Amino acid sequence: MNGLFLKKVEDKPWWSIFFNADDKILAGLSALRDKISPWFESDVQLKQVEVAWNLPCTSYRAAKTLMLNLADNTLLQGVYARLWPEPPEGGKIQENKDGTKNGEVTAYFHQLRPKKGEYVLVKRPDWDAKMYLKEINGIWHLHIEVTLEKPFLKDNGIPMGIPTSVSPDWLKGLPLERFLKFASFDMPAVIDELRGLLSARRFHKRKKKYTSRELHKMTMGLRKLSAAMDYPACEQKRDACKVADIFKDARLKKRIRDGEFDCPYGPVQ
Numbered sequence: 001m002n003g004l005f006l007k008k009v010e011d012k013p014w015w016s017i018f019f020n021a022d023d024k025i026l027a028g029l030s031a032l033r034d035k036i037s038p039w040f041e042s043d044v045q046l047k048q049v050e051v052a053w054n055l056p057c058t059s060y061r062a063a064k065t066l067m068l069n070l071a072d073n074t075l076l077q078g079v080y081a082r083l084w085p086e087p088p089e090g091g092k093i094q095e096n097k098d099g100t101k102n103g104e105v106t107a108y109f110h111q112l113r114p115k116k117g118e119y120v121l122v123k124r125p126d127w128d129a130k131m132y133l134k135e136i137n138g139i140w141h142l143h144i145e146v147t148l149e150k151p152f153l154k155d156n157g158i159p160m161g162i163p164t165s166v167s168p169d170w171l172k173g174l175p176l177e178r179f180l181k182f183a184s185f186d187m188p189a190v191i192d193e194l195r196g197l198l199s200a201r202r203f204h205k206r207k208k209k210y211t212s213r214e215l216h217k218m219t220m221g222l223r224k225l226s227a228a229m230d231y232p233a234c235e236q237k238r239d240a241c242k243v244a245d246i247f248k249d250a251r252l253k254k255r256i257r258d259g260e261f262d263c264p265y266g267p268v269q
Contacts, residue, residue: 021166030162045160049148053176054134054141063133063140064103070142071107071131072232073265075181080112080119080241083232103133103140109180112238117245119238126152129179146179183262185236190252190261191225197247198222221246237261 057063134143221243244253
């Protein structure tokens with residue numbers, strides 16, 4: 001943890017306060033809480049936890065190249081996602097109050113869920129992820145950040161009171177690979193399988209016969225995948241699952257979801 005953040009709620013009589021995270025301050029906050037409300041643990045609770053990883057790079061240019069490539073080859077574990085750069089065309093390097101700087105663009109990974117044949121945004125995910133560049137002590141880093149919301153904290157048995165250490169034991173159970181998977185997606189392999197399946201269905205090599213409309217939808221789905229070859233890996237995987245649904249092939253969709261077509265991303269092996 002880099003710090004603690006107490007936020008002012010709109011129209012409420014308290015303000016935002018930032019604390020540098022160290023064990024003495026945590027002990028002091030715990031003692032203060034005990035004096036203010038010694039009988040009610042729920043008066044002071046963790047609402048959100050940000051876990052971050054920083055990879056130092058040789059230059060801003062190298063860091064930016066790595067981030068853009070890595071963002072295109074990142075999958076979210078167990079969920080559908082889309083990659084969203086903000087601002088889309090890049091902006092300006094920002095100076096922060098703590099003396100660090102942030103790069104021109106942030107890559108957000110928005111979680112999606114299936115709904116009526118489409119994939120829509122999860123409005124309040126239990127966790128989300130992003131990556132951007134951060135200059136710390138004159139060195140540019142690739143900064144990867146995962147934000148854990150209250151439902152995640154509760155479901156994973158994370159204590160909701162003031163932490164007793166800047167490195168609590170429960171952090172060990174939250175490695176980066178629990179949330180992100182650095183991998184490209186083997187779209188050509190999925191397309192080849194679907195082409196073979198479509199060919200068999202056209203020539204009635206299966207027990208079930210398909211209508212012209214059904215075959216047309218499958219053909220258009222294949223075209224969509226061919227057009228998505230240059231999409232980020234998370235979007236390729238999502239579209240592949242969507243077309244597997246069009247083909248009504250639950251087995252292929254499960255193979256896609258289970259990572260059979262994921263390919264480890266070379267620069268971070």
